[in-house]
Amino acid sequence: MFAFKNFYLLTIILFSNYFLSTIWIEPKDEFKIKKLELYTSKKNINVRTTSYPLNLNSLKNSTILGNSFLSDKIELNLIIDKYFKKTKKFNSSFSLKTFSDDSMIKNLGDNWTSKNSIILKNSYTNKNFSLNLNLHFIEDSYDEKNIIYNGSYISFTKWNLIFGIGFIDRWWGPTHNNNLILSNYAKPPVGLFINSLKGFEFSNRFLAPLGKVDFSIFVNRLEKNRHIPNPFLVGTRVTLNPLNNLYLGFSRTVMIGGEGRSESFNSFYKAFFEVTGNDENPRVDGEYIGQNLSNQLGGYDIKYDIKVNENIASIYFQRIGEDSDTSSTSLISSYISTLGTEFKFFRNDLLNSIILEFSKTSTEDHFAYEKYNITYVHGTYRSGYKYKKLPIGAFIDADSRYTQLSFLREIDDNSHFKLDLFYAEPNVDQSGTNVWGSSGEPFYGLKTKYKTQISEKFSMELILTMSDKKLQFLDKNLDKNILGIITEYNF
Secondary structure (H helix, E strand, O other): OHHHHHHHHHHHHHHOOOOEOOOEEOHHHHHHHHHHHHHHHHOOEEOOOOEEOEEHHHHHOOEEOOOOOHHHHHHHHHHHHHHHOOOOOEEEEEEEEEEOOOOOOOOOOOOOOOOEEEEEEEEEEOOOOEEEEEEEEEEOOOOOOOEEOOOOEEEEEEOOEEEEEEEOOOEEOOOOOOOOOOOOOOOOOEEEEEEEOOOEOOOOOOOHHHEEEEEEEEEEEOOOOOOOOOOEEEEEEEEEEEEOOEEEEEEEEEEEOOOOOOOOHHHHHHHHOOOOOOOOOOEEOOEEOOOOOEEEEEEEEEEEEEEEOOEEEEEEEEEEEEOOOOOOOOOOOOEEEEEEEEEEEEEOOEEEEEEEEEEEOOOOOOOOOOOOOOOOOOOOOOOOOEEOOEEOOOOOOOOOEEEEEEEEEEEEOOEEEEEEEEEEEOOOOOOOOOOOOOOOOOEEEEEEEEEEEOOOOEEEEEEEEEEOOOOEEOOEEOOOEEEEEEEEEEO
16 A cells, blocks of 8 residues: 555656646535536537546537637637636635434435445645645544545646546446446545546547547546455547547446455456466366456447437437356346436526436346356455445446436526436345345435525535435335535635
8 A cells, every 4th residue: 555655656656746736526526517418519519528537628629510709619618617616826725514314315416425424625726736635524423534535636637637546436438327447425435547638639540430539538546444445447448439429438447456466567457468377277178277367347339419409308328247258148247237318408508407217137038147246245255346335336326226207497597406316226136245135125216406596606516315214225124215415615
Protein backbone atom coordinates (compact mmCIF):
# COMPACT_ATOMS: atom_id res chain seq x y z
CA MET A 1 0.00 0.00 0.00
CA PHE A 2 2.89 2.35 0.81
CA ALA A 3 4.37 1.81 -2.66
CA PHE A 4 0.96 2.50 -4.22
CA LYS A 5 0.75 5.89 -2.45
CA ASN A 6 4.29 6.72 -3.53
CA PHE A 7 3.21 6.12 -7.12
CA TYR A 8 0.48 8.77 -6.63
CA LEU A 9 3.04 11.30 -5.45
CA LEU A 10 5.40 10.49 -8.30
CA THR A 11 2.61 11.08 -10.80
CA ILE A 12 1.96 14.55 -9.33
CA ILE A 13 5.63 15.50 -9.37
CA LEU A 14 6.21 14.36 -12.95
CA PHE A 15 3.25 16.14 -14.49
CA SER A 16 2.39 19.13 -12.28
CA ASN A 17 4.35 21.62 -14.39
CA TYR A 18 2.64 20.78 -17.65
CA PHE A 19 -1.00 19.98 -17.08
CA LEU A 20 -4.14 21.94 -17.72
CA SER A 21 -7.08 21.65 -15.36
CA THR A 22 -10.28 19.72 -15.85
CA ILE A 23 -13.58 19.66 -13.97
CA TRP A 24 -15.70 16.54 -13.51
CA ILE A 25 -19.46 16.32 -13.80
CA GLU A 26 -20.65 13.73 -11.30
CA PRO A 27 -23.60 11.27 -11.41
CA LYS A 28 -25.58 13.56 -9.07
CA ASP A 29 -25.78 16.08 -11.96
CA GLU A 30 -27.99 13.72 -14.01
CA PHE A 31 -30.89 16.24 -14.03
CA LYS A 32 -28.77 18.94 -15.66
CA ILE A 33 -27.39 16.44 -18.19
CA LYS A 34 -30.95 15.56 -19.25
CA LYS A 35 -31.62 19.23 -19.98
CA LEU A 36 -28.36 19.47 -21.91
CA GLU A 37 -29.26 16.40 -24.00
CA LEU A 38 -32.58 17.94 -25.00
CA TYR A 39 -30.93 21.22 -25.92
CA THR A 40 -28.25 19.59 -28.05
CA SER A 41 -30.78 17.45 -29.91
CA LYS A 42 -32.41 20.64 -31.16
CA LYS A 43 -29.04 21.86 -32.43
CA ASN A 44 -28.13 18.52 -34.02
CA ILE A 45 -25.17 17.99 -31.68
CA ASN A 46 -24.13 14.58 -30.34
CA VAL A 47 -23.12 14.58 -26.67
CA ARG A 48 -21.61 11.43 -25.15
CA THR A 49 -23.23 11.05 -21.73
CA THR A 50 -23.11 7.30 -21.05
CA SER A 51 -20.03 7.35 -18.78
CA TYR A 52 -19.86 9.22 -15.48
CA PRO A 53 -18.01 11.20 -14.38
CA LEU A 54 -18.15 13.43 -17.45
CA ASN A 55 -15.75 16.28 -17.97
CA LEU A 56 -16.55 19.74 -19.26
CA ASN A 57 -13.94 19.57 -22.00
CA SER A 58 -15.57 16.48 -23.48
CA LEU A 59 -19.01 18.11 -23.48
CA LYS A 60 -17.69 21.32 -24.97
CA ASN A 61 -16.09 19.35 -27.79
CA SER A 62 -19.24 17.44 -28.71
CA THR A 63 -19.74 16.41 -32.33
CA ILE A 64 -21.58 18.96 -34.48
CA LEU A 65 -23.56 17.35 -37.29
CA GLY A 66 -25.41 18.34 -40.43
CA ASN A 67 -26.44 21.98 -40.66
CA SER A 68 -25.24 23.05 -37.22
CA PHE A 69 -23.20 26.24 -37.01
CA LEU A 70 -20.23 27.46 -35.02
CA SER A 71 -22.61 29.78 -33.18
CA ASP A 72 -24.43 26.68 -31.88
CA LYS A 73 -21.22 25.37 -30.35
CA ILE A 74 -20.48 28.74 -28.74
CA GLU A 75 -24.00 28.78 -27.32
CA LEU A 76 -23.55 25.20 -26.07
CA ASN A 77 -20.42 26.19 -24.16
CA LEU A 78 -22.23 29.12 -22.55
CA ILE A 79 -25.07 26.83 -21.46
CA ILE A 80 -22.61 24.29 -20.01
CA ASP A 81 -20.94 27.04 -17.99
CA LYS A 82 -24.35 28.19 -16.79
CA TYR A 83 -25.56 24.72 -15.77
CA PHE A 84 -22.41 23.67 -13.97
CA LYS A 85 -21.15 27.05 -12.73
CA LYS A 86 -17.46 26.26 -13.04
CA THR A 87 -16.29 29.77 -13.86
CA LYS A 88 -14.82 30.58 -10.45
CA LYS A 89 -11.34 29.45 -9.41
CA PHE A 90 -12.46 28.80 -5.83
CA ASN A 91 -15.67 26.94 -4.94
CA SER A 92 -16.75 25.96 -1.43
CA SER A 93 -19.91 24.44 -0.01
CA PHE A 94 -21.36 23.03 3.19
CA SER A 95 -24.08 20.37 3.18
CA LEU A 96 -26.05 18.41 5.74
CA LYS A 97 -27.68 15.07 4.91
CA THR A 98 -29.84 13.23 7.41
CA PHE A 99 -32.21 10.25 7.10
CA SER A 100 -34.56 8.56 9.55
CA ASP A 101 -32.96 5.22 8.58
CA ASP A 102 -30.44 3.94 6.05
CA SER A 103 -31.88 4.74 2.61
CA MET A 104 -30.61 1.92 0.40
CA ILE A 105 -32.85 2.26 -2.68
CA LYS A 106 -30.46 4.41 -4.71
CA ASN A 107 -30.15 5.27 -8.38
CA LEU A 108 -27.84 7.30 -10.62
CA GLY A 109 -28.79 10.76 -9.36
CA ASP A 110 -28.77 9.86 -5.63
CA ASN A 111 -25.66 11.28 -4.01
CA TRP A 112 -26.05 10.43 -0.32
CA THR A 113 -23.44 8.04 1.03
CA SER A 114 -24.45 7.50 4.66
CA LYS A 115 -27.40 7.71 7.02
CA ASN A 116 -26.20 11.05 8.38
CA SER A 117 -23.36 13.24 7.19
CA ILE A 118 -21.89 16.73 7.26
CA ILE A 119 -19.88 17.51 4.13
CA LEU A 120 -17.36 20.27 3.55
CA LYS A 121 -16.30 20.77 -0.07
CA ASN A 122 -13.51 22.96 -1.38
CA SER A 123 -12.19 23.14 -4.92
CA TYR A 124 -9.55 25.19 -6.68
CA THR A 125 -8.98 25.37 -10.42
CA ASN A 126 -6.49 27.25 -12.55
CA LYS A 127 -4.73 26.63 -15.82
CA ASN A 128 -2.33 24.13 -14.24
CA PHE A 129 -4.52 21.76 -12.24
CA SER A 130 -7.82 21.06 -10.56
CA LEU A 131 -8.10 20.13 -6.88
CA ASN A 132 -11.27 18.99 -5.11
CA LEU A 133 -11.24 18.21 -1.37
CA ASN A 134 -14.40 16.74 0.18
CA LEU A 135 -14.57 15.90 3.88
CA HIS A 136 -17.55 13.74 4.88
CA PHE A 137 -18.18 13.42 8.63
CA ILE A 138 -20.51 10.45 8.70
CA GLU A 139 -22.71 8.17 10.79
CA ASP A 140 -22.97 4.91 8.88
CA SER A 141 -24.31 1.45 9.74
CA TYR A 142 -22.01 -0.20 7.18
CA ASP A 143 -18.74 1.71 7.57
CA GLU A 144 -16.59 1.98 10.68
CA LYS A 145 -14.91 5.19 9.55
CA ASN A 146 -16.05 8.59 10.81
CA ILE A 147 -14.41 10.61 8.02
CA ILE A 148 -14.37 9.70 4.32
CA TYR A 149 -13.18 11.58 1.23
CA ASN A 150 -15.71 10.72 -1.49
CA GLY A 151 -15.35 13.02 -4.49
CA SER A 152 -11.86 14.25 -3.57
CA TYR A 153 -9.37 14.26 -6.43
CA ILE A 154 -6.48 15.97 -8.18
CA SER A 155 -6.57 15.93 -11.98
CA PHE A 156 -4.26 17.21 -14.70
CA THR A 157 -4.32 17.10 -18.49
CA LYS A 158 -1.73 16.66 -21.21
CA TRP A 159 -1.73 15.19 -24.76
CA ASN A 160 -5.54 15.13 -24.86
CA LEU A 161 -5.49 12.96 -21.73
CA ILE A 162 -6.63 13.45 -18.14
CA PHE A 163 -4.43 12.07 -15.36
CA GLY A 164 -5.71 11.96 -11.83
CA ILE A 165 -5.79 10.57 -8.32
CA GLY A 166 -8.83 10.40 -6.11
CA PHE A 167 -12.05 8.91 -4.81
CA ILE A 168 -14.22 8.98 -7.93
CA ASP A 169 -17.87 7.86 -8.23
CA ARG A 170 -18.31 6.10 -11.58
CA TRP A 171 -21.34 4.93 -13.52
CA TRP A 172 -20.48 3.12 -16.74
CA GLY A 173 -23.37 2.77 -19.16
CA PRO A 174 -26.66 4.39 -20.22
CA THR A 175 -28.76 2.91 -17.39
CA HIS A 176 -30.36 5.11 -14.74
CA ASN A 177 -31.42 2.76 -11.95
CA ASN A 178 -29.22 -0.35 -11.95
CA ASN A 179 -25.75 -0.38 -13.48
CA LEU A 180 -24.47 -3.90 -13.85
CA ILE A 181 -20.70 -3.35 -13.99
CA LEU A 182 -19.87 -0.08 -12.22
CA SER A 183 -22.23 2.09 -10.19
CA ASN A 184 -22.04 4.71 -7.45
CA TYR A 185 -23.77 2.47 -4.89
CA ALA A 186 -20.66 1.57 -2.89
CA LYS A 187 -18.37 4.32 -1.68
CA PRO A 188 -15.52 4.89 -4.13
CA PRO A 189 -12.08 3.49 -3.20
CA VAL A 190 -8.96 5.54 -3.84
CA GLY A 191 -7.17 5.08 -7.13
CA LEU A 192 -5.37 6.41 -10.19
CA PHE A 193 -7.16 7.18 -13.43
CA ILE A 194 -6.51 8.20 -17.03
CA ASN A 195 -9.31 9.49 -19.28
CA SER A 196 -9.51 10.97 -22.73
CA LEU A 197 -10.04 14.72 -22.62
CA LYS A 198 -11.78 15.77 -25.85
CA GLY A 199 -12.12 12.36 -27.45
CA PHE A 200 -10.20 11.04 -30.44
CA GLU A 201 -11.19 11.17 -34.11
CA PHE A 202 -9.40 9.32 -36.91
CA SER A 203 -8.84 10.18 -40.55
CA ASN A 204 -7.95 6.59 -41.45
CA ARG A 205 -10.72 5.17 -43.64
CA PHE A 206 -10.98 2.05 -41.48
CA LEU A 207 -11.17 3.90 -38.14
CA ALA A 208 -13.03 7.05 -39.20
CA PRO A 209 -16.46 5.28 -39.10
CA LEU A 210 -16.03 4.82 -35.35
CA GLY A 211 -16.75 8.51 -34.86
CA LYS A 212 -15.42 10.22 -31.77
CA VAL A 213 -13.83 7.75 -29.34
CA ASP A 214 -13.49 8.23 -25.57
CA PHE A 215 -11.79 5.95 -23.07
CA SER A 216 -11.30 5.62 -19.33
CA ILE A 217 -8.84 3.55 -17.26
CA PHE A 218 -8.58 3.34 -13.48
CA VAL A 219 -6.66 1.34 -10.88
CA ASN A 220 -8.27 1.27 -7.42
CA ARG A 221 -7.16 -0.45 -4.23
CA LEU A 222 -9.96 -2.18 -2.29
CA GLU A 223 -10.21 -2.51 1.50
CA LYS A 224 -8.26 -4.83 3.79
CA ASN A 225 -11.25 -6.31 5.66
CA ARG A 226 -12.17 -8.94 3.08
CA HIS A 227 -11.31 -12.56 2.27
CA ILE A 228 -8.22 -11.50 0.29
CA PRO A 229 -7.15 -8.12 1.74
CA ASN A 230 -6.38 -5.12 -0.48
CA PRO A 231 -6.85 -6.47 -4.01
CA PHE A 232 -6.72 -4.12 -7.00
CA LEU A 233 -9.78 -3.30 -9.06
CA VAL A 234 -8.80 -2.28 -12.59
CA GLY A 235 -11.37 -0.87 -15.01
CA THR A 236 -11.29 0.02 -18.71
CA ARG A 237 -14.04 1.53 -20.85
CA VAL A 238 -14.24 2.71 -24.45
CA THR A 239 -17.23 4.60 -25.91
CA LEU A 240 -17.93 5.21 -29.59
CA ASN A 241 -20.31 7.44 -31.54
CA PRO A 242 -20.26 5.80 -35.00
CA LEU A 243 -23.62 7.17 -36.18
CA ASN A 244 -25.76 10.14 -35.38
CA ASN A 245 -27.57 9.47 -32.06
CA LEU A 246 -25.97 6.02 -31.66
CA TYR A 247 -23.66 5.44 -28.67
CA LEU A 248 -21.74 2.24 -28.00
CA GLY A 249 -19.78 1.36 -24.87
CA PHE A 250 -17.42 -1.50 -24.01
CA SER A 251 -16.47 -2.03 -20.36
CA ARG A 252 -14.30 -4.40 -18.40
CA THR A 253 -13.24 -4.70 -14.76
CA VAL A 254 -10.58 -6.99 -13.30
CA MET A 255 -10.12 -7.78 -9.60
CA ILE A 256 -6.56 -8.99 -9.11
CA GLY A 257 -3.72 -9.15 -6.59
CA GLY A 258 -4.11 -8.56 -2.88
CA GLU A 259 -2.40 -10.09 0.11
CA GLY A 260 -0.77 -13.39 -0.81
CA ARG A 261 -1.52 -12.95 -4.52
CA SER A 262 0.81 -11.97 -7.31
CA GLU A 263 0.70 -8.28 -8.23
CA SER A 264 3.32 -8.40 -10.96
CA PHE A 265 2.75 -6.81 -14.34
CA ASN A 266 3.19 -10.25 -15.89
CA SER A 267 0.29 -11.66 -13.82
CA PHE A 268 -1.93 -8.76 -14.76
CA TYR A 269 -1.04 -9.14 -18.42
CA LYS A 270 -1.86 -12.85 -18.38
CA ALA A 271 -5.15 -12.27 -16.56
CA PHE A 272 -6.23 -9.37 -18.75
CA PHE A 273 -5.43 -11.06 -22.04
CA GLU A 274 -6.36 -14.56 -20.84
CA VAL A 275 -2.96 -16.10 -21.54
CA THR A 276 -3.19 -19.80 -20.70
CA GLY A 277 -0.69 -22.24 -19.35
CA ASN A 278 1.05 -20.01 -16.79
CA ASP A 279 2.07 -21.35 -13.39
CA GLU A 280 -0.35 -19.21 -11.41
CA ASN A 281 -3.39 -19.90 -13.56
CA PRO A 282 -2.81 -23.25 -15.33
CA ARG A 283 -5.35 -24.83 -17.67
CA VAL A 284 -5.64 -28.24 -19.26
CA ASP A 285 -7.92 -28.47 -22.31
CA GLY A 286 -9.37 -25.09 -21.40
CA GLU A 287 -10.19 -26.05 -17.78
CA TYR A 288 -8.58 -24.41 -14.76
CA ILE A 289 -6.49 -26.76 -12.60
CA GLY A 290 -5.23 -24.04 -10.26
CA GLN A 291 -6.43 -20.77 -8.79
CA ASN A 292 -7.84 -18.08 -11.03
CA LEU A 293 -5.65 -15.02 -11.27
CA SER A 294 -8.59 -12.65 -11.27
CA ASN A 295 -12.32 -12.02 -11.04
CA GLN A 296 -13.50 -10.30 -14.22
CA LEU A 297 -16.60 -8.70 -15.68
CA GLY A 298 -16.96 -7.35 -19.20
CA GLY A 299 -19.56 -6.47 -21.75
CA TYR A 300 -21.18 -3.79 -23.85
CA ASP A 301 -23.98 -1.26 -23.84
CA ILE A 302 -25.85 0.51 -26.60
CA LYS A 303 -28.04 3.60 -26.62
CA TYR A 304 -29.98 5.06 -29.51
CA ASP A 305 -31.79 8.40 -29.42
CA ILE A 306 -34.84 8.89 -31.62
CA LYS A 307 -35.81 12.49 -32.24
CA VAL A 308 -39.55 13.10 -32.14
CA ASN A 309 -40.05 16.75 -33.12
CA GLU A 310 -37.98 18.47 -30.41
CA ASN A 311 -38.24 15.55 -27.98
CA ILE A 312 -35.98 12.52 -27.45
CA ALA A 313 -37.04 8.89 -27.11
CA SER A 314 -34.07 6.74 -26.05
CA ILE A 315 -33.71 2.97 -26.09
CA TYR A 316 -30.76 1.43 -24.27
CA PHE A 317 -29.41 -1.99 -23.39
CA GLN A 318 -26.56 -3.19 -21.19
CA ARG A 319 -25.22 -6.76 -21.23
CA ILE A 320 -22.41 -7.88 -18.94
CA GLY A 321 -20.64 -11.23 -18.68
CA GLU A 322 -18.62 -12.59 -15.80
CA ASP A 323 -15.31 -14.45 -16.27
CA SER A 324 -14.35 -16.35 -19.39
CA ASP A 325 -14.59 -19.87 -20.72
CA THR A 326 -13.53 -21.70 -23.84
CA SER A 327 -16.92 -22.82 -25.10
CA SER A 328 -17.71 -22.59 -28.81
CA THR A 329 -20.81 -20.50 -28.16
CA SER A 330 -19.56 -17.67 -26.03
CA LEU A 331 -16.51 -15.67 -24.98
CA ILE A 332 -18.03 -15.13 -21.56
CA SER A 333 -19.53 -17.61 -19.18
CA SER A 334 -22.70 -15.95 -17.90
CA TYR A 335 -24.77 -12.92 -18.84
CA ILE A 336 -26.73 -10.32 -16.91
CA SER A 337 -28.63 -7.51 -18.61
CA THR A 338 -30.66 -4.30 -18.34
CA LEU A 339 -33.17 -3.02 -20.87
CA GLY A 340 -34.60 0.49 -20.64
CA THR A 341 -36.29 3.35 -22.42
CA GLU A 342 -36.60 7.05 -21.68
CA PHE A 343 -38.73 9.82 -23.15
CA LYS A 344 -37.53 13.38 -22.52
CA PHE A 345 -39.45 16.48 -23.52
CA PHE A 346 -39.86 20.15 -22.69
CA ARG A 347 -43.26 21.55 -21.76
CA ASN A 348 -43.36 25.32 -21.37
CA ASP A 349 -39.53 25.19 -21.46
CA LEU A 350 -39.51 22.88 -18.41
CA LEU A 351 -37.98 19.41 -18.47
CA ASN A 352 -40.08 16.24 -18.21
CA SER A 353 -38.76 12.68 -18.30
CA ILE A 354 -40.30 9.19 -18.16
CA ILE A 355 -38.07 6.13 -17.68
CA LEU A 356 -38.92 2.42 -17.64
CA GLU A 357 -36.09 0.04 -16.83
CA PHE A 358 -35.81 -3.70 -16.17
CA SER A 359 -32.69 -5.46 -14.84
CA LYS A 360 -31.90 -9.15 -14.46
CA THR A 361 -28.84 -10.41 -12.58
CA SER A 362 -29.46 -14.17 -12.81
CA THR A 363 -27.83 -16.15 -15.60
CA GLU A 364 -30.42 -18.51 -17.07
CA ASP A 365 -29.38 -17.78 -20.66
CA HIS A 366 -26.14 -19.77 -20.66
CA PHE A 367 -26.40 -23.52 -21.17
CA ALA A 368 -23.19 -24.48 -19.39
CA TYR A 369 -24.13 -23.30 -15.90
CA GLU A 370 -26.92 -23.21 -13.38
CA LYS A 371 -29.09 -20.10 -13.27
CA TYR A 372 -27.97 -18.83 -9.90
CA ASN A 373 -25.05 -18.19 -7.55
CA ILE A 374 -22.71 -17.15 -10.36
CA THR A 375 -23.12 -13.39 -10.68
CA TYR A 376 -20.62 -11.25 -8.74
CA VAL A 377 -19.13 -14.26 -6.90
CA HIS A 378 -15.77 -15.93 -7.36
CA GLY A 379 -13.96 -19.00 -6.10
CA THR A 380 -10.80 -17.08 -5.20
CA TYR A 381 -12.09 -13.59 -4.37
CA ARG A 382 -14.79 -14.85 -2.03
CA SER A 383 -15.85 -11.44 -0.72
CA GLY A 384 -17.42 -10.97 -4.13
CA TYR A 385 -17.81 -7.94 -6.36
CA LYS A 386 -18.25 -5.57 -3.43
CA TYR A 387 -16.48 -2.77 -1.60
CA LYS A 388 -17.04 -2.53 2.15
CA LYS A 389 -19.85 -5.11 1.76
CA LEU A 390 -21.83 -2.99 -0.73
CA PRO A 391 -22.25 -3.89 -4.44
CA ILE A 392 -19.89 -2.28 -6.92
CA GLY A 393 -22.33 -3.16 -9.72
CA ALA A 394 -26.13 -3.51 -9.53
CA PHE A 395 -27.52 -2.37 -6.17
CA ILE A 396 -30.11 -5.18 -6.29
CA ASP A 397 -27.13 -7.58 -6.20
CA ALA A 398 -27.00 -11.10 -7.63
CA ASP A 399 -29.77 -13.49 -8.79
CA SER A 400 -32.41 -10.77 -8.81
CA ARG A 401 -34.89 -8.95 -11.01
CA TYR A 402 -35.71 -5.25 -10.66
CA THR A 403 -38.20 -3.00 -12.46
CA GLN A 404 -38.57 0.75 -11.99
CA LEU A 405 -40.84 3.34 -13.57
CA SER A 406 -39.71 6.93 -13.02
CA PHE A 407 -41.38 10.29 -13.65
CA LEU A 408 -39.39 13.52 -13.44
CA ARG A 409 -40.88 16.97 -13.80
CA GLU A 410 -39.27 20.38 -13.57
CA ILE A 411 -41.80 22.53 -11.71
CA ASP A 412 -40.09 25.86 -12.37
CA ASP A 413 -36.59 27.19 -12.92
CA ASN A 414 -35.71 26.53 -9.28
CA SER A 415 -37.33 23.21 -8.40
CA HIS A 416 -38.10 19.73 -9.73
CA PHE A 417 -39.89 16.61 -8.55
CA LYS A 418 -39.19 12.91 -9.18
CA LEU A 419 -41.33 9.84 -8.47
CA ASP A 420 -39.97 6.28 -8.70
CA LEU A 421 -42.21 3.21 -8.58
CA PHE A 422 -40.21 0.02 -8.07
CA TYR A 423 -40.76 -3.73 -7.89
CA ALA A 424 -37.92 -6.03 -6.83
CA GLU A 425 -37.41 -9.78 -6.68
CA PRO A 426 -34.10 -10.12 -4.81
CA ASN A 427 -32.20 -13.39 -4.59
CA VAL A 428 -35.03 -15.36 -6.19
CA ASP A 429 -33.39 -18.77 -5.54
CA GLN A 430 -33.13 -18.03 -1.80
CA SER A 431 -29.53 -19.22 -1.66
CA GLY A 432 -26.06 -17.80 -2.03
CA THR A 433 -25.22 -14.27 -0.87
CA ASN A 434 -27.19 -11.09 -1.44
CA VAL A 435 -27.20 -7.81 0.47
CA TRP A 436 -31.02 -7.96 0.48
CA GLY A 437 -31.08 -11.22 2.42
CA SER A 438 -31.95 -14.83 1.60
CA SER A 439 -35.75 -14.88 1.92
CA GLY A 440 -36.32 -14.26 -1.78
CA GLU A 441 -39.50 -12.31 -0.98
CA PRO A 442 -40.44 -9.64 -3.54
CA PHE A 443 -40.95 -6.08 -2.38
CA TYR A 444 -42.34 -2.97 -3.97
CA GLY A 445 -42.73 0.69 -3.14
CA LEU A 446 -42.09 4.25 -4.21
CA LYS A 447 -39.50 6.93 -3.75
CA THR A 448 -40.14 10.65 -4.14
CA LYS A 449 -37.61 13.46 -4.36
CA TYR A 450 -38.31 17.16 -4.33
CA LYS A 451 -35.45 19.60 -4.80
CA THR A 452 -35.69 23.36 -4.68
CA GLN A 453 -33.19 26.18 -5.02
CA ILE A 454 -34.29 28.48 -2.21
CA SER A 455 -31.75 31.14 -3.08
CA GLU A 456 -28.78 31.47 -5.38
CA LYS A 457 -26.56 29.81 -2.78
CA PHE A 458 -28.92 27.63 -0.74
CA SER A 459 -30.77 24.48 -1.87
CA MET A 460 -32.85 21.83 -0.14
CA GLU A 461 -33.95 18.33 -1.14
CA LEU A 462 -36.58 16.09 0.48
CA ILE A 463 -36.53 12.31 -0.10
CA LEU A 464 -39.24 9.88 1.01
CA THR A 465 -38.98 6.12 0.40
CA MET A 466 -41.98 3.88 1.17
CA SER A 467 -42.03 0.08 0.83
CA ASP A 468 -44.63 -2.58 1.46
CA LYS A 469 -42.61 -4.21 4.25
CA LYS A 470 -39.54 -3.78 6.39
CA LEU A 471 -36.69 -4.67 4.07
CA GLN A 472 -33.83 -6.86 5.19
CA PHE A 473 -30.49 -5.35 4.24
CA LEU A 474 -27.28 -7.05 5.39
CA ASP A 475 -27.68 -7.53 9.15
CA LYS A 476 -30.63 -5.22 9.87
CA ASN A 477 -34.23 -4.50 8.93
CA LEU A 478 -34.91 -1.12 7.34
CA ASP A 479 -37.92 1.00 8.21
CA LYS A 480 -40.86 0.78 5.81
CA ASN A 481 -40.93 4.58 5.49
CA ILE A 482 -37.66 6.53 5.37
CA LEU A 483 -37.49 10.32 5.23
CA GLY A 484 -34.37 12.21 4.25
CA ILE A 485 -33.41 15.89 4.07
CA ILE A 486 -30.41 17.30 2.21
CA THR A 487 -29.41 20.95 2.49
CA GLU A 488 -26.48 22.62 0.76
CA TYR A 489 -25.01 26.10 0.97
CA ASN A 490 -22.50 27.31 -1.63
CA PHE A 491 -20.17 30.09 -0.58
